[in-house]
Amino acid sequence: MNAFQSIDWGYLEERLRRYNANPSDDLLYRIGTHVDALSTEDCRAIEQQGFTAEHRYRVFNWVCSCAKWEPATDLALLIFGRQQLEKWLEQSRHAYPHFDFYLVFEYQEKFKSGFEDGVNFTLHWHPQPGAPMPLPETETDFPWRPFWDSGEMFWGSFPGGTTNHFDFNLYCYPDEAGFTKPGWICEDGDWYTMKDEREADLMSVAQVLQHESSSRLILGAPD
Incomplete structure:
Protein backbone atom coordinates (compact mmCIF):
# COMPACT_ATOMS: atom_id res chain seq x y z
CA MET A 1 0.00 0.00 0.00
CA ALA A 72 2.04 30.22 12.22
CA THR A 73 5.37 30.80 13.98
CA ASP A 74 8.93 31.20 12.75
CA LEU A 75 10.29 27.76 11.86
CA ALA A 76 13.71 28.27 13.44
CA LEU A 77 11.97 29.24 16.68
CA LEU A 78 9.83 26.10 16.52
CA ILE A 79 12.81 23.88 15.72
CA PHE A 80 15.26 25.18 18.33
CA GLY A 81 13.11 26.92 20.94
CA ARG A 82 13.51 30.37 22.44
CA GLN A 83 16.17 29.40 24.97
CA GLN A 84 18.57 28.03 22.33
CA LEU A 85 18.10 31.00 20.00
CA GLU A 86 18.71 33.42 22.88
CA LYS A 87 21.91 31.57 23.78
CA TRP A 88 23.16 31.67 20.20
CA LEU A 89 22.22 35.35 19.87
CA GLU A 90 24.25 36.17 22.99
CA GLN A 91 27.24 34.21 21.68
CA SER A 92 26.87 35.90 18.30
CA ARG A 93 26.80 39.40 19.76
CA HIS A 94 29.90 38.63 21.78
CA ALA A 95 31.85 37.20 18.81
CA TYR A 96 30.53 39.48 16.05
CA PRO A 97 29.17 42.66 17.70
CA HIS A 98 28.94 44.58 14.38
CA PHE A 99 26.98 41.89 12.50
CA ASP A 100 23.29 40.92 12.71
CA PHE A 101 22.70 37.20 13.25
CA TYR A 102 20.32 35.37 10.88
CA LEU A 103 19.20 31.76 11.18
CA VAL A 104 16.25 31.14 8.87
CA PHE A 105 14.52 27.87 8.04
CA GLU A 106 11.82 27.98 5.35
CA TYR A 107 10.06 25.73 2.91
CA GLN A 108 11.27 26.19 -0.67
CA GLU A 109 10.22 24.45 -3.85
CA LYS A 110 12.86 22.86 -6.07
CA PHE A 111 12.62 25.45 -8.85
CA LYS A 112 13.50 28.16 -6.33
CA SER A 113 16.21 26.45 -4.30
CA GLY A 114 17.84 23.94 -6.63
CA PHE A 115 17.25 21.26 -3.98
CA GLU A 116 14.32 18.91 -3.70
CA ASP A 117 11.15 20.46 -2.28
CA GLY A 118 11.71 20.89 1.44
CA VAL A 119 12.76 23.07 4.35
CA ASN A 120 16.10 24.76 3.69
CA PHE A 121 18.16 27.07 5.87
CA THR A 122 20.52 30.01 5.77
CA LEU A 123 22.91 30.88 8.58
CA HIS A 124 24.64 34.22 8.08
CA TRP A 125 25.65 37.49 9.70
CA HIS A 126 24.80 40.76 7.95
CA PRO A 127 27.16 43.74 8.41
CA GLN A 128 25.78 46.76 10.26
CA PRO A 129 26.88 50.29 9.24
CA GLY A 130 30.24 50.81 10.94
CA ALA A 131 31.15 47.12 10.83
CA PRO A 132 34.64 46.12 9.71
CA MET A 133 34.52 45.20 6.04
CA PRO A 134 34.38 41.46 5.24
CA LEU A 135 37.22 39.99 3.23
CA PRO A 136 36.52 38.96 -0.40
CA GLU A 137 34.91 35.55 -0.87
CA THR A 138 38.19 34.32 -2.38
CA GLU A 139 39.84 34.89 1.02
CA THR A 140 37.14 33.77 3.47
CA ASP A 141 34.10 31.54 3.58
CA PHE A 142 32.52 33.42 6.47
CA PRO A 143 28.76 33.62 5.68
CA TRP A 144 27.96 37.34 5.66
CA ARG A 145 25.37 36.91 2.89
CA PRO A 146 22.49 34.39 2.72
CA PHE A 147 23.58 30.97 1.51
CA TRP A 148 20.79 28.42 1.33
CA ASP A 149 21.37 24.73 1.94
CA SER A 150 19.16 21.72 2.64
CA GLY A 151 17.93 21.93 6.22
CA GLU A 152 19.28 18.52 7.19
CA MET A 153 22.79 19.81 6.45
CA PHE A 154 22.65 22.10 9.51
CA TRP A 155 23.59 19.11 11.66
CA GLY A 156 26.56 16.82 11.25
CA SER A 157 29.97 15.86 12.52
CA PHE A 158 32.25 18.86 11.94
CA PRO A 159 35.84 19.73 12.92
CA GLY A 160 36.46 20.88 16.46
CA GLY A 161 33.97 18.38 17.85
CA THR A 162 31.08 20.57 16.68
CA THR A 163 27.76 19.09 15.60
CA ASN A 164 25.97 22.00 13.92
CA HIS A 165 26.82 24.87 11.59
CA PHE A 166 26.51 27.59 14.22
CA ASP A 167 29.09 26.06 16.56
CA PHE A 168 31.30 25.12 13.62
CA ASN A 169 31.25 28.72 12.35
CA LEU A 170 32.31 30.07 15.75
CA TYR A 171 35.01 27.41 15.90
CA CYS A 172 36.39 28.62 12.54
CA TYR A 173 35.86 32.33 13.24
CA PRO A 174 35.91 33.06 16.98
CA ASP A 175 35.82 36.83 16.34
CA GLU A 176 35.51 39.44 13.59
CA ALA A 177 39.26 39.73 13.06
CA GLY A 178 39.31 36.38 11.27
CA PHE A 179 37.21 37.49 8.28
CA THR A 180 37.47 41.32 8.03
CA LYS A 181 39.88 43.93 6.66
CA PRO A 182 41.65 46.00 9.32
CA GLY A 183 40.89 49.70 8.90
CA TRP A 184 38.10 49.23 6.33
CA ILE A 185 34.59 50.12 7.48
CA CYS A 186 31.15 49.37 6.01
CA GLU A 187 29.07 52.50 5.50
CA ASP A 188 25.31 52.91 5.51
CA GLY A 189 24.00 52.41 1.97
CA ASP A 190 27.08 50.78 0.51
CA TRP A 191 27.13 47.35 -1.14
CA TYR A 192 27.99 45.53 2.07
CA THR A 193 25.15 46.87 4.20
CA MET A 194 22.42 46.98 1.54
CA LYS A 195 19.98 44.08 1.17
CA ASP A 196 18.28 42.93 -1.98
CA GLU A 197 14.52 42.35 -2.03
CA ARG A 198 14.89 38.71 -1.00
CA GLU A 199 17.22 39.50 1.90
CA ALA A 200 14.97 42.31 3.11
CA ASP A 201 12.17 39.79 3.72
CA LEU A 202 14.27 37.78 6.18
CA MET A 203 14.06 38.39 9.92
CA SER A 204 17.16 38.35 12.10
CA VAL A 205 17.12 36.17 15.20
CA ALA A 206 16.80 39.29 17.36
CA GLN A 207 13.74 40.35 15.35
CA VAL A 208 12.19 36.88 15.59
CA LEU A 209 12.59 36.83 19.36
CA GLN A 210 11.23 40.36 19.72
CA HIS A 211 8.26 39.57 17.50
CA GLU A 212 7.51 36.41 19.46
CA SER A 213 7.66 38.30 22.77
CA SER A 214 5.33 40.99 21.44
CA SER A 215 2.87 38.35 20.20
CA ARG A 216 2.82 36.65 23.59
CA LEU A 217 2.06 39.94 25.31
CA ILE A 218 -0.73 40.73 22.85
CA LEU A 219 -2.26 37.29 23.39
CA GLY A 220 -1.86 37.55 27.13
CA ALA A 221 0.42 34.54 27.32
CA PRO A 222 2.87 34.26 30.23
CA ASP A 223 6.38 35.45 29.37
Missing part, protein backbone atom coordinates in the same frame (compact mmCIF):
# COMPACT_ATOMS: atom_id res chain seq x y z
CA ASN A 2 1.19 3.50 -0.85
CA ALA A 3 2.48 5.23 2.32
CA PHE A 4 0.17 8.19 1.69
CA GLN A 5 -2.87 5.89 1.61
CA SER A 6 -2.37 5.00 5.27
CA ILE A 7 -2.59 8.65 6.33
CA ASP A 8 -5.81 9.95 7.84
CA TRP A 9 -5.66 13.42 6.34
CA GLY A 10 -8.49 14.72 8.52
CA TYR A 11 -6.62 13.59 11.65
CA LEU A 12 -3.43 15.19 10.35
CA GLU A 13 -5.11 18.47 9.41
CA GLU A 14 -6.73 18.78 12.83
CA ARG A 15 -3.46 18.17 14.69
CA LEU A 16 -1.62 20.64 12.50
CA ARG A 17 -4.33 23.19 13.28
CA ARG A 18 -3.92 22.50 16.99
CA TYR A 19 -0.15 22.73 16.69
CA ASN A 20 -0.35 26.15 15.02
CA ALA A 21 -2.65 27.31 17.82
CA ASN A 22 -0.51 25.89 20.63
CA PRO A 23 2.78 24.22 19.62
CA SER A 24 3.90 21.24 21.70
CA ASP A 25 6.27 18.32 21.27
CA ASP A 26 3.42 15.98 22.23
CA LEU A 27 1.39 17.07 19.19
CA LEU A 28 4.49 16.99 17.02
CA TYR A 29 5.18 13.41 18.10
CA ARG A 30 1.63 12.38 17.19
CA ILE A 31 2.00 14.07 13.79
CA GLY A 32 5.45 12.64 13.11
CA THR A 33 4.52 9.06 13.99
CA HIS A 34 1.25 9.24 12.05
CA VAL A 35 3.01 10.18 8.79
CA ASP A 36 6.16 8.09 9.47
CA ALA A 37 8.39 11.15 9.45
CA LEU A 38 10.08 9.69 12.55
CA SER A 39 11.90 6.37 12.35
CA THR A 40 11.71 3.66 15.01
CA GLU A 41 15.14 4.78 16.17
CA ASP A 42 13.92 8.39 16.37
CA CYS A 43 10.92 7.35 18.46
CA ARG A 44 13.09 5.34 20.83
CA ALA A 45 15.45 8.28 21.30
CA ILE A 46 12.55 10.71 21.87
CA GLU A 47 10.97 8.43 24.47
CA GLN A 48 14.29 8.22 26.33
CA GLN A 49 15.65 11.77 25.98
CA GLY A 50 12.89 13.93 24.50
CA PHE A 51 12.74 15.78 21.19
CA THR A 52 15.86 17.25 19.64
CA ALA A 53 15.89 20.08 17.13
CA GLU A 54 16.79 17.58 14.41
CA HIS A 55 13.74 15.46 15.21
CA ARG A 56 11.50 18.53 14.97
CA TYR A 57 13.06 19.45 11.65
CA ARG A 58 12.26 16.03 10.18
CA VAL A 59 8.57 16.36 11.05
CA PHE A 60 8.37 19.95 9.78
CA ASN A 61 10.16 19.00 6.57
CA TRP A 62 7.55 16.28 5.91
CA VAL A 63 4.45 18.32 6.69
CA CYS A 64 5.70 21.37 4.76
CA SER A 65 6.66 19.26 1.74
CA CYS A 66 3.85 16.70 1.67
CA ALA A 67 0.94 18.41 3.44
CA LYS A 68 1.81 21.97 2.33
CA TRP A 69 1.53 23.08 5.96
CA GLU A 70 2.24 26.74 6.71
CA PRO A 71 3.57 27.38 10.22
Whole structure:
Protein backbone atom coordinates (compact mmCIF):
# COMPACT_ATOMS: atom_id res chain seq x y z
CA MET A 1 0.00 0.00 0.00
CA ASN A 2 1.19 3.50 -0.85
CA ALA A 3 2.48 5.23 2.32
CA PHE A 4 0.17 8.19 1.69
CA GLN A 5 -2.87 5.89 1.61
CA SER A 6 -2.37 5.00 5.27
CA ILE A 7 -2.59 8.65 6.33
CA ASP A 8 -5.81 9.95 7.84
CA TRP A 9 -5.66 13.42 6.34
CA GLY A 10 -8.49 14.72 8.52
CA TYR A 11 -6.62 13.59 11.65
CA LEU A 12 -3.43 15.19 10.35
CA GLU A 13 -5.11 18.47 9.41
CA GLU A 14 -6.73 18.78 12.83
CA ARG A 15 -3.46 18.17 14.69
CA LEU A 16 -1.62 20.64 12.50
CA ARG A 17 -4.33 23.19 13.28
CA ARG A 18 -3.92 22.50 16.99
CA TYR A 19 -0.15 22.73 16.69
CA ASN A 20 -0.35 26.15 15.02
CA ALA A 21 -2.65 27.31 17.82
CA ASN A 22 -0.51 25.89 20.63
CA PRO A 23 2.78 24.22 19.62
CA SER A 24 3.90 21.24 21.70
CA ASP A 25 6.27 18.32 21.27
CA ASP A 26 3.42 15.98 22.23
CA LEU A 27 1.39 17.07 19.19
CA LEU A 28 4.49 16.99 17.02
CA TYR A 29 5.18 13.41 18.10
CA ARG A 30 1.63 12.38 17.19
CA ILE A 31 2.00 14.07 13.79
CA GLY A 32 5.45 12.64 13.11
CA THR A 33 4.52 9.06 13.99
CA HIS A 34 1.25 9.24 12.05
CA VAL A 35 3.01 10.18 8.79
CA ASP A 36 6.16 8.09 9.47
CA ALA A 37 8.39 11.15 9.45
CA LEU A 38 10.08 9.69 12.55
CA SER A 39 11.90 6.37 12.35
CA THR A 40 11.71 3.66 15.01
CA GLU A 41 15.14 4.78 16.17
CA ASP A 42 13.92 8.39 16.37
CA CYS A 43 10.92 7.35 18.46
CA ARG A 44 13.09 5.34 20.83
CA ALA A 45 15.45 8.28 21.30
CA ILE A 46 12.55 10.71 21.87
CA GLU A 47 10.97 8.43 24.47
CA GLN A 48 14.29 8.22 26.33
CA GLN A 49 15.65 11.77 25.98
CA GLY A 50 12.89 13.93 24.50
CA PHE A 51 12.74 15.78 21.19
CA THR A 52 15.86 17.25 19.64
CA ALA A 53 15.89 20.08 17.13
CA GLU A 54 16.79 17.58 14.41
CA HIS A 55 13.74 15.46 15.21
CA ARG A 56 11.50 18.53 14.97
CA TYR A 57 13.06 19.45 11.65
CA ARG A 58 12.26 16.03 10.18
CA VAL A 59 8.57 16.36 11.05
CA PHE A 60 8.37 19.95 9.78
CA ASN A 61 10.16 19.00 6.57
CA TRP A 62 7.55 16.28 5.91
CA VAL A 63 4.45 18.32 6.69
CA CYS A 64 5.70 21.37 4.76
CA SER A 65 6.66 19.26 1.74
CA CYS A 66 3.85 16.70 1.67
CA ALA A 67 0.94 18.41 3.44
CA LYS A 68 1.81 21.97 2.33
CA TRP A 69 1.53 23.08 5.96
CA GLU A 70 2.24 26.74 6.71
CA PRO A 71 3.57 27.38 10.22
CA ALA A 72 2.04 30.22 12.22
CA THR A 73 5.37 30.80 13.98
CA ASP A 74 8.93 31.20 12.75
CA LEU A 75 10.29 27.76 11.86
CA ALA A 76 13.71 28.27 13.44
CA LEU A 77 11.97 29.24 16.68
CA LEU A 78 9.83 26.10 16.52
CA ILE A 79 12.81 23.88 15.72
CA PHE A 80 15.26 25.18 18.33
CA GLY A 81 13.11 26.92 20.94
CA ARG A 82 13.51 30.37 22.44
CA GLN A 83 16.17 29.40 24.97
CA GLN A 84 18.57 28.03 22.33
CA LEU A 85 18.10 31.00 20.00
CA GLU A 86 18.71 33.42 22.88
CA LYS A 87 21.91 31.57 23.78
CA TRP A 88 23.16 31.67 20.20
CA LEU A 89 22.22 35.35 19.87
CA GLU A 90 24.25 36.17 22.99
CA GLN A 91 27.24 34.21 21.68
CA SER A 92 26.87 35.90 18.30
CA ARG A 93 26.80 39.40 19.76
CA HIS A 94 29.90 38.63 21.78
CA ALA A 95 31.85 37.20 18.81
CA TYR A 96 30.53 39.48 16.05
CA PRO A 97 29.17 42.66 17.70
CA HIS A 98 28.94 44.58 14.38
CA PHE A 99 26.98 41.89 12.50
CA ASP A 100 23.29 40.92 12.71
CA PHE A 101 22.70 37.20 13.25
CA TYR A 102 20.32 35.37 10.88
CA LEU A 103 19.20 31.76 11.18
CA VAL A 104 16.25 31.14 8.87
CA PHE A 105 14.52 27.87 8.04
CA GLU A 106 11.82 27.98 5.35
CA TYR A 107 10.06 25.73 2.91
CA GLN A 108 11.27 26.19 -0.67
CA GLU A 109 10.22 24.45 -3.85
CA LYS A 110 12.86 22.86 -6.07
CA PHE A 111 12.62 25.45 -8.85
CA LYS A 112 13.50 28.16 -6.33
CA SER A 113 16.21 26.45 -4.30
CA GLY A 114 17.84 23.94 -6.63
CA PHE A 115 17.25 21.26 -3.98
CA GLU A 116 14.32 18.91 -3.70
CA ASP A 117 11.15 20.46 -2.28
CA GLY A 118 11.71 20.89 1.44
CA VAL A 119 12.76 23.07 4.35
CA ASN A 120 16.10 24.76 3.69
CA PHE A 121 18.16 27.07 5.87
CA THR A 122 20.52 30.01 5.77
CA LEU A 123 22.91 30.88 8.58
CA HIS A 124 24.64 34.22 8.08
CA TRP A 125 25.65 37.49 9.70
CA HIS A 126 24.80 40.76 7.95
CA PRO A 127 27.16 43.74 8.41
CA GLN A 128 25.78 46.76 10.26
CA PRO A 129 26.88 50.29 9.24
CA GLY A 130 30.24 50.81 10.94
CA ALA A 131 31.15 47.12 10.83
CA PRO A 132 34.64 46.12 9.71
CA MET A 133 34.52 45.20 6.04
CA PRO A 134 34.38 41.46 5.24
CA LEU A 135 37.22 39.99 3.23
CA PRO A 136 36.52 38.96 -0.40
CA GLU A 137 34.91 35.55 -0.87
CA THR A 138 38.19 34.32 -2.38
CA GLU A 139 39.84 34.89 1.02
CA THR A 140 37.14 33.77 3.47
CA ASP A 141 34.10 31.54 3.58
CA PHE A 142 32.52 33.42 6.47
CA PRO A 143 28.76 33.62 5.68
CA TRP A 144 27.96 37.34 5.66
CA ARG A 145 25.37 36.91 2.89
CA PRO A 146 22.49 34.39 2.72
CA PHE A 147 23.58 30.97 1.51
CA TRP A 148 20.79 28.42 1.33
CA ASP A 149 21.37 24.73 1.94
CA SER A 150 19.16 21.72 2.64
CA GLY A 151 17.93 21.93 6.22
CA GLU A 152 19.28 18.52 7.19
CA MET A 153 22.79 19.81 6.45
CA PHE A 154 22.65 22.10 9.51
CA TRP A 155 23.59 19.11 11.66
CA GLY A 156 26.56 16.82 11.25
CA SER A 157 29.97 15.86 12.52
CA PHE A 158 32.25 18.86 11.94
CA PRO A 159 35.84 19.73 12.92
CA GLY A 160 36.46 20.88 16.46
CA GLY A 161 33.97 18.38 17.85
CA THR A 162 31.08 20.57 16.68
CA THR A 163 27.76 19.09 15.60
CA ASN A 164 25.97 22.00 13.92
CA HIS A 165 26.82 24.87 11.59
CA PHE A 166 26.51 27.59 14.22
CA ASP A 167 29.09 26.06 16.56
CA PHE A 168 31.30 25.12 13.62
CA ASN A 169 31.25 28.72 12.35
CA LEU A 170 32.31 30.07 15.75
CA TYR A 171 35.01 27.41 15.90
CA CYS A 172 36.39 28.62 12.54
CA TYR A 173 35.86 32.33 13.24
CA PRO A 174 35.91 33.06 16.98
CA ASP A 175 35.82 36.83 16.34
CA GLU A 176 35.51 39.44 13.59
CA ALA A 177 39.26 39.73 13.06
CA GLY A 178 39.31 36.38 11.27
CA PHE A 179 37.21 37.49 8.28
CA THR A 180 37.47 41.32 8.03
CA LYS A 181 39.88 43.93 6.66
CA PRO A 182 41.65 46.00 9.32
CA GLY A 183 40.89 49.70 8.90
CA TRP A 184 38.10 49.23 6.33
CA ILE A 185 34.59 50.12 7.48
CA CYS A 186 31.15 49.37 6.01
CA GLU A 187 29.07 52.50 5.50
CA ASP A 188 25.31 52.91 5.51
CA GLY A 189 24.00 52.41 1.97
CA ASP A 190 27.08 50.78 0.51
CA TRP A 191 27.13 47.35 -1.14
CA TYR A 192 27.99 45.53 2.07
CA THR A 193 25.15 46.87 4.20
CA MET A 194 22.42 46.98 1.54
CA LYS A 195 19.98 44.08 1.17
CA ASP A 196 18.28 42.93 -1.98
CA GLU A 197 14.52 42.35 -2.03
CA ARG A 198 14.89 38.71 -1.00
CA GLU A 199 17.22 39.50 1.90
CA ALA A 200 14.97 42.31 3.11
CA ASP A 201 12.17 39.79 3.72
CA LEU A 202 14.27 37.78 6.18
CA MET A 203 14.06 38.39 9.92
CA SER A 204 17.16 38.35 12.10
CA VAL A 205 17.12 36.17 15.20
CA ALA A 206 16.80 39.29 17.36
CA GLN A 207 13.74 40.35 15.35
CA VAL A 208 12.19 36.88 15.59
CA LEU A 209 12.59 36.83 19.36
CA GLN A 210 11.23 40.36 19.72
CA HIS A 211 8.26 39.57 17.50
CA GLU A 212 7.51 36.41 19.46
CA SER A 213 7.66 38.30 22.77
CA SER A 214 5.33 40.99 21.44
CA SER A 215 2.87 38.35 20.20
CA ARG A 216 2.82 36.65 23.59
CA LEU A 217 2.06 39.94 25.31
CA ILE A 218 -0.73 40.73 22.85
CA LEU A 219 -2.26 37.29 23.39
CA GLY A 220 -1.86 37.55 27.13
CA ALA A 221 0.42 34.54 27.32
CA PRO A 222 2.87 34.26 30.23
CA ASP A 223 6.38 35.45 29.37
